[in-house]
Amino acid sequence: RTALYPGLVALESDDRWIRDLQGVKVWARVEAQGLGKATVVDTDDLLFAKYGVSGFTILNLSARIVRHLREEGPLSLLVSLLPDKSAEEVGELLQTRWQRHPHRELGLSLAGLLHAKVARVLLARAGLEASALVAGVSKRQRRELAALITALPIRVTGPRNFDYAEVTIGGIRTDEIDPHTLQSYVAPGLYFAGEMVDVHGDLGGYNFQWAWSSGFVAGGQVATR
Template sequence: MKRYDVIVIGSGAAGMIAAIKAAREKKRVLLLEKLSKLGSKLKATGGGRCNLTNTLGNEDFMAKFGRNGRFMQDALNLFGHKELIEFFNDIGVKTHAPDGFRVFPVGHDSQTVLFALQNELEHLHVEVRTSQKVIEILSEDLQIKGVKSRSDIYFSPNVIIATGGLGYPVLGAEGDGYALASSLGHKTTELYPAMMPLTTKEKWTNNCRADTLAKVELRVDLKKYKNLKALGDLIFTKNGIRGPVVLDFAREITPILSKLGEVPIVANFTKGMNEDEILRHFKNESVKDPDSTIEQNLLSILPSSVIHELCRLADVDPSMRFNKTEGKNRARLIKILAATPLTVNGHEGFKTAMITRGGISLKEIDPRTMQSRLVKGLYFCGEVIDIDGPCGGYNLQWSFSSGYLAGSLLS
């Protein structure tokens, strides 16, 4: 009979570090992965650059996760960004923060992270079995007994579910963990795709695909959701928008989109300039060169392709001088420059979603240990839990922190 102290299901960031921590605590550990290789999603993280974490303090870090952020306190106190950086340094992965905020492996190659974690698993004699899809968690009298895969049964009083969410099904995401947890009485909140490009009803974005805009602010143009906004770089696509600001914004948009079908938003492409500041900019440019056109006035702020599209929306000729343009048209242009209207009407779902919004209910998990409040010996970590954050190393840090805490088996 195959008996272990701990069985970890899933070999993402959370699962591998949970297995490593448990093995360091002198536990006999089995790591099960349904794919043929470990860490497929970790390898693809951040376009392969692997933004491991960031330098925010724990309080500010938790605030970025919204109302569920406080749940993370114990995990972060045990294993925050400083401890994570030290951990990787100890297993041979040097890190740096080139912008003073986001932390990457030196070389910006996720393969170095994956190799180091695999080497540590081997060094600690963690038994790793791939191509092992777990189909059932065995329990008796609300106590974990082991797991059943398609080909075998493994026994253990402790099982850690680290199966991730539904994002990137091509990398193995099928929501296995939700079904396994449900079979033991756990509830899963509604699940939404997050961190992916958005499509818009407006098609003029197709004419701006050559340009990337920095410091774009997006916000929902609905009274009920007026506080939902994001700031960052934006890239235009054939059918809409993408880029870091869109990835962050998408996690706020998808639940609303599922209810309403489409969501009106406004974008500020002028690096946060308001209407008064835009008007002053036109006046200052006109003083510098009285014969300058609207397009020439705006080239220091926006690319030509975007200028032409926004002028078209305002029914303004970009080759005209600003002070020679009809007053109502000038006012409309300034309003559009400060708050460009767009209508989000879709996305590609979990196919391109980097993370999942929603997951195993936090009410049923003890944040001090990551153990189930319903079944003794059942633990959760990473994306399978109802916690998700923005771009910038937040979600990977949470995976590592929660996995480390779960692997500590502090109950």
């Protein structure tokens, strides 16, 4: 069998600023960095928590990166808080807003674009005061803020443990099982189903369906012996 890992699970981070966003949920595009040529990306709900990040997008991503986290160490996630816009487009959007209301405070100027707590954290990370007026923001600072909005880095150190996982990743290798009967090639007469096998899917009922379908096939084979 293969090694076993928790799957569809929240990820832990040692970035201290995340604690300030505990309980905040946003719609985001998340991309995992440091995996070579592989592109691992998902867009869905992201939830900030005291231990790190969770939400549908993180759970789905976790299944693709948990092996790397356990075997090779931390990864960086890049989070876009406005998934349908590039950094350049966000910069132009900010410029337009700020030109209309040059005497508005920075924190208020982001209302409607970002959650208020998220806005405060991003401004702080960009070295800007939420109470400062938008008229005092330089072009460089605007670009830096736009870059954070579209590519906010989060360092994840590993998955939460099996107690918090939706599925188990790993198990009996699929090349050791007859795909039609789910009987073991190694130990004839032995059948496998569900999470015993190295098969997993995204959120959405796929893992339940695999458990039910594989159980039906394996059980039917045993009943006819």
